[in-house]
Amino acid sequence: MIAGILKEKNGETRVSLTPEIVKQLQQMSVTVWVEQGAGAQAFYNDDAYMQAGAQIKTAAEILSQSDIIFTLQPPPRELAAQIPAGKVILGVLQPLFRPEEVEYWAAQQITALSLDAIPRTTRAQVMDVLSSQANIAGYKAVLLAAYTYSRYFPMFMTAAGSIAPAKVLILGAGVAGLQAIATARRLGAVVEVFDTRPAVKEEVMSLGARFVEVDGAADASSAGGYAVEQSADYQQKQQAKIAESIAKADIVITTAQIPGKKAPVLVTQPMLDQMRSGAVIIDMAAATGGNTALTRNNETVLYQGVTIIGNSNLAASMPADASKLYAKNVFNFLKLILTKEGNLQLNFEDDIVKGACITHNGEIVHERLKSAKPAASI
Incomplete structure (x- = not known):
C-alpha cells in the first residue's frame, strides 16, 4: 500500500x-x-x-x-x-x-x-486530534495575549510602586480553556472561568481559577464531551454574568464552539463598550463566526482601545x-x-x-x- x-x-x-x-x-x-x-x-x-x-x-x-x-x-x-x-x-x-x-x-x-x-470516548483519546491541538492552542492563546497586553501579568511590588496582577476571563473550559487557565496562572494572573457544563467546575478550581456558575444549563452529558445549545433564558442569565466579569477583565480568551453550528456570541458590543482600554481578547472560535460581536477571522480589530484577535489556528503557530x-x-x-x-x-x-x-x-x-x-x- x-x-x-x-x-x-x-x-x-x-x-x-x-x-x-x-x-x-x-x-x-x-x-x-x-x-x-x-x-x-x-x-x-x-x-x-x-x-x-x-x-x-x-x-x-x-x-x-x-x-x-x-x-x-x-x-x-x-x-x-x-x-x-x-x-x-x-x-x-x-x-x-x-x-x-x-x-x-x-x-x-x-x-x-x-x-x-471521531467519537470522544475513552478508547478514542489517543486519536483525539481536537484535544491534542486545542491543548497547544490554549497555551499559545495566553502567550499571545501576554505579548499583546500593555501591562504585566503577575503582581509586582517594587520600590517604584505596586503592579496589580492581570485579570483573565476564560469563556469555555474544554481542553483549550483548561490549558489557558494553567498557563495564565503560571504567569501570575487572576483567572475567572465560565462554562455551561457544571461538571468542569472541579477541574477549573483545581487549577487555581474561580468558576462562575450560571444556573439552568442544558444537560450536555450525552453530547460526547461537546458543548450544546442553551435556552434563551439561560443565555440571558449567562450574558448578565459575563457582563459583570468582562467589565473588570484585562484579558479575555474565548473558546466556545458548538459542533456544526455558528459559534455563540458571548461578548456583545455593549459588553465591549464597558471593557477597559488596553484590554485584549483572543477569540479562538473566529473561524466559525467568533464569540464576540466584532470578531473577524485571522484579523486583529481595535475597538475603543480593546484589541480583538481572531485566530482559530493557534496550534499552527507551534x-x-x-x-x-x-x-x-x-x-x-x-x-x-x-x-x-x-x-x-x-x-x-x-x-x-x-x-x-x-x-x-x-x-x-x-x-x-x-x-x-x-x-x-x-
Whole structure:
C-alpha cells in the first residue's frame, strides 16, 4: 500500500505525518510518499523523511497513485479532482461546515475519513486530534495575549510602586480553556472561568481559577464531551454574568464552539463598550463566526482601545510539536484500519472507524450528515 503526504495549502504550517511516524509505517510494510517540502514549515526537512524510508514525490504522483492521502486541512477542489475513485483521504476535514465538499467527495467515489468526527470516548483519546491541538492552542492563546497586553501579568511590588496582577476571563473550559487557565496562572494572573457544563467546575478550581456558575444549563452529558445549545433564558442569565466579569477583565480568551453550528456570541458590543482600554481578547472560535460581536477571522480589530484577535489556528503557530502530536493521533487511528501486511481494511463494525467515515462507495455515510441538513459553509 502507498500512503501519500501532501504539502498543506493556505498558510497551514503543520504536516500530517512526521519522519518518526513514517519510519513506523515503513516497518508495517507501508510505502510512504511525501510531497517535496511537505514538512519544511514544521522543521521536518525532506532529508529527514528520506532517512525514515520515505520517497519524495510530486503532488500529482501522490494524488494519482496513493491508496491513502494524508492532508491535515481539506484538499482544495483542484486537488480533490485528481484523486481517483476508490482512494481514501484522511485529515481534519470539518465536514459539518463543508457540505458542498462532502457531496463532491461522494460524487468522486472518494472515501473521506475525518478525524474531527471521531467519537470522544475513552478508547478514542489517543486519536483525539481536537484535544491534542486545542491543548497547544490554549497555551499559545495566553502567550499571545501576554505579548499583546500593555501591562504585566503577575503582581509586582517594587520600590517604584505596586503592579496589580492581570485579570483573565476564560469563556469555555474544554481542553483549550483548561490549558489557558494553567498557563495564565503560571504567569501570575487572576483567572475567572465560565462554562455551561457544571461538571468542569472541579477541574477549573483545581487549577487555581474561580468558576462562575450560571444556573439552568442544558444537560450536555450525552453530547460526547461537546458543548450544546442553551435556552434563551439561560443565555440571558449567562450574558448578565459575563457582563459583570468582562467589565473588570484585562484579558479575555474565548473558546466556545458548538459542533456544526455558528459559534455563540458571548461578548456583545455593549459588553465591549464597558471593557477597559488596553484590554485584549483572543477569540479562538473566529473561524466559525467568533464569540464576540466584532470578531473577524485571522484579523486583529481595535475597538475603543480593546484589541480583538481572531485566530482559530493557534496550534499552527507551534508547528513542530503540533505536527508531532497530530501525527501520533493519526498513527493510532491507522492501527484500526491497517492489516498486519500493511493493507487498508476499513472495519465499519468499529465505532471509531464508522464515526470517522464521511463518504464511502459514492455515498455520504456519516449519520449526522445523513439525518440532518448540513450547516452553512463558513
